[in-house]
Amino acid sequence: xxxxxxxxxxxxxxxxxxxxxxxxxxxxxxxxxxxxxxxxxxxxxxxxxxxxxxxxxxxxxxxxxxxxxxxxxxxxxxxxxxxxxxxxxxxxxxxxxxxxxxxxxxxxxxxxxxxxxxxxxxxxxxxxxxxxxxxxxxxxxxxxxxxxxxxxxxxxxxxxxxxxxxxxxxxxxxxxxxxxxxxxxxxxxxxxxxxxxxxxxxxxxxxxxxxxxxxxxxxxxxxxxxxxxxxxxxxxxxxxxxxxxxxxxxxxxxxxxxxxxxxxxxxxxxxxxxxxxxxxxxxxxxxxxxxxxxxxxxxxxxxxxxxxxxxxxxxxxxxxxxxxxxxxxxxxxxxxxxxxxxxxxxxxxxxxxxxxxxxxxxxxxxxxxxxxxxxxxxxxxxxxxxxxxxxxxxxxxxxxxxxxxxxxxxxxxxxxxxxx
Amino acid sequence: xxxxxxxxxxxxxxxxxxxxxxxxxxxxxxxxxxxxxxxxxxxxxxxxxxxxxxxxxxxxxxxxxxxxxxxxxxxxxxxxxxxxxxxxxxxxxxxxxxxxxxxxxxxxxxxxxxxxxxxxxxxxxxxxxxxxxxxxxxxxxxxxxxxxxxxxxxxxxxxxxxxxxxxxx
Ligand code: SF4
Numbered sequence: 283x284x285x286x287x288x289x290x291x292x293x294x295x296x297x298x299x300x301x302x303x304x305x306x307x308x309x310x311x312x313x314x315x316x317x318x319x320x321x322x323x324x325x326x327x328x329x330x331x332x333x334x335x336x337x338x339x340x341x342x343x344x345x346x347x348x349x350x351x352x353x354x355x356x357x358x359x360x361x362x363x364x365x366x367x368x369x370x371x372x373x374x375x376x377x378x379x380x381x382x383x384x385x386x387x388x389x390x391x392x393x394x395x396x397x398x399x400x401x402x403x404x405x406x407x408x409x410x411x412x413x414x415x416x417x418x419x420x421x422x423x424x425x426x427x428x429x430x431x432x433x434x435x436x437x438x439x440x441x442x443x444x445x446x447x448x449x450x451x452x453x454x455x456x457x458x459x460x461x462x463x464x465x466x467x468x469x470x471x472x473x474x475x476x477x478x479x480x481x482x483x484x485x486x487x488x489x490x491x492x493x494x495x496x497x498x499x500x501x502x503x504x505x506x507x508x509x510x511x512x513x514x515x516x517x518x519x520x521x522x523x524x525x526x527x528x529x530x531x532x533x534x535x536x537x538x539x540x541x542x543x544x545x546x547x548x549x550x551x552x553x554x555x556x557x558x559x560x561x562x563x564x565x566x567x568x569x570x571x572x573x574x575x576x577x578x579x580x581x582x583x584x585x586x587x588x589x590x591x592x593x594x595x596x597x598x599x600x601x602x603x604x605x606x607x608x609x610x611x612x613x614x615x616x617x618x619x620x621x622x623x624x625x626x627x628x629x630x631x632x633x634x635x636x637x638x639x640x641x642x643x644x645x646x647x648x649x650x651x652x653x654x655x656x657x658x659x660x661x662x663x664x665x666x667x668x669x670x671x672x673x674x675x676x677x678x679x680x681x682x683x684x685x686x687x688x689x690x691x692x693x694x695x696x697x698x699x700x701x702x
Numbered sequence: 703x704x705x706x707x708x709x710x711x712x713x714x715x716x717x718x719x720x721x722x723x724x725x726x727x728x729x730x731x732x733x734x735x736x737x738x739x740x741x742x743x744x745x746x747x748x749x750x751x752x753x754x755x756x757x758x759x760x761x762x763x764x765x766x767x768x769x770x771x772x773x774x775x776x777x778x779x780x781x782x783x784x785x786x787x788x789x790x791x792x793x794x795x796x797x798x799x800x801x802x803x804x805x806x807x808x809x810x811x812x813x814x815x816x817x818x819x820x821x822x823x824x825x826x827x828x829x830x831x832x833x834x835x836x837x838x839x840x841x842x843x844x845x846x847x848x849x850x851x852x853x854x855x856x857x858x859x860x861x862x863x864x865x866x867x868x869x870x871x
Pocket of ligand 1 (some may be wrong): 347381400404579638642660661
């Protein structure tokens with residue numbers, strides 16, 4: 283019987299021939315934790331009498347959620363993380379390095395075919411590179427640090443086939459919002475989502491990362507995309523040589539196949555307070571905004587910043603609106619500097635913050651007051667996610683966010699289409 | 703462990719996310735579990751932490767615990783003395799986390815028959831929830847034995863303390 287990519291990866295990592303529904307104990311290729319969870323992980327590690335980390339070269343620790351620290355309580359957590367990282371000699375990324383998921387990818391710890399876990403729900407992002415990656419809790423993360431292993435239920439897979447050429451100024455973010463809107467917040471619970479089809483194949487890896495990042499917003503265990511030449515070229519561009527990986531068999535079994543045609547897709551917006559409350563921009567246009575956030579592990583990469591800069595160039599953020607831009611990593615930041623994007627952002631009146639989670643983590647750098655409205659390129663719009671429970675968060679592409687920054691209301695980016 | 707309750711039901715709807723269980727702004731600014739627990743469910747039920755009593759149950763619809771992987775979510779509920787969460791279905795990371803910290807999570811297709819304030823008992827062994835207020839019983843989906851074993855030990859950390867190794871070592 284044929285296998286899906288996920289079944290193949292979990293077979294390899296468990297050393298057994300496994301299919302959806304089997305429970306396996308598998309060897310982990312890499313694990314990550316960040317400051318939002320690190321204290322619980324380190325406490326559990328100590329309580330479980332952990333003495334050594336099973337393989338320090340496979341462990342990454344990142345300070346990104348409240349970075350630089352905004353509270354004394356967090357400064358203590360950061361201190362604990364540094365001490366742990368240096369004591370166990372694991373890979374460590376200091377304040378200002380960037381978002382944990384972006385850094386996992388840039389660090390070369392993610393290869394096609396690898397099995398990766400981390401104490402963060404958006405760990406599913408690495409599936410864009412053909413890895414099987416999923417979020418776990420902090421106690422389990424500690425267990426992995428000690429043993430290098432974890433139990434998994436091999437998931438069923440939903441195949442999502444996306445076809446059609448994306449219209450101008452419609453982006454991977456619009457595609458995934460459209461998919462989340464149709465599948466629903468729990469439509470893929472416990473399952474893997476395999477993204478395929480001509481649109482996905484022609485997408486850059488950066489765009490694919492936006493798709494897989496949001497798989498968890500449908501309850502999925504992971505989002506995954508078969509590796510191809512683009513995957514290997516991308517890895518090569520960050521200095522990581524790889525040619526491994528798996529592809530799904532022709533006769534692999536899927537629990538469901540969903541087809542999307544995006545050739546006429548409008549820009550999409552997820553409205554408060556649910557990620558699956560998705561509407562086409564035409565139904566939301568005109569809503570006044572107070573804050574615009576461009577960044578996060580969903581849309582903080584160079585591709586996203588280029589899109590935003592294209593719209594903001596020579597224009598100014600509307601009076602009364604603050605636009606916050608946070609590059610996903612130092613590498614992205616430097617590239618944006620070299621390309622002159624940061625200059626464009628500054629000239630247009632944006633606040634450019636240091637790489638990290640920024641307002642997405644809801645703890646600093648852009649907390650919303652009661653009654654305020656934010657349009658954000660991140661992945662969650664839950665009530666109180668960015669501050670007051672009486673604030674509203676809309677999710678959209680970097681183009682829609684940038685256009686909204688200029689007008690001060692939710693705006694179709696196609697209004698800013700430049701000639702030629 | 704095998705018999706839970708009696709305790710009162712606190713009824714919530716579908717898609718109760720981890721930000722509702724414990725908001726990110728608190729998770730990231732308060733590291734003391736006593737303090738943190740005071741904010742449990744605050745966004746959707748402001749006085750929850752004051753009114754809930756040890757032994758009570760949380761009852762919900764579909765996809766309980768969706769959202770982030772924060773283990774603080776099941777932790778605050780356990781800390782407030784919740785004896786189990788009974789839901790139609792759970793988001794997977796919350797489900798794993800709850801088991802790993804020793805908070806029973808019970809999948810029950812008929813959770814919507816339970817009303818706010820009903821007094822419940824759960825028989826994990828027999829596989830049903832008893833609604834003492836309505837004199838009804840609802841079947842629950844049995845937990846895989848591997849996970850029951852972790853719960854029986856009071857979570858993964860306590861398992862290691864008792865056995866000197868992880869379940870898979
Ligand atoms: S950017 Fe947002 S979603 Fe991504 S890891 Fe940071 S807090 Fe989580």
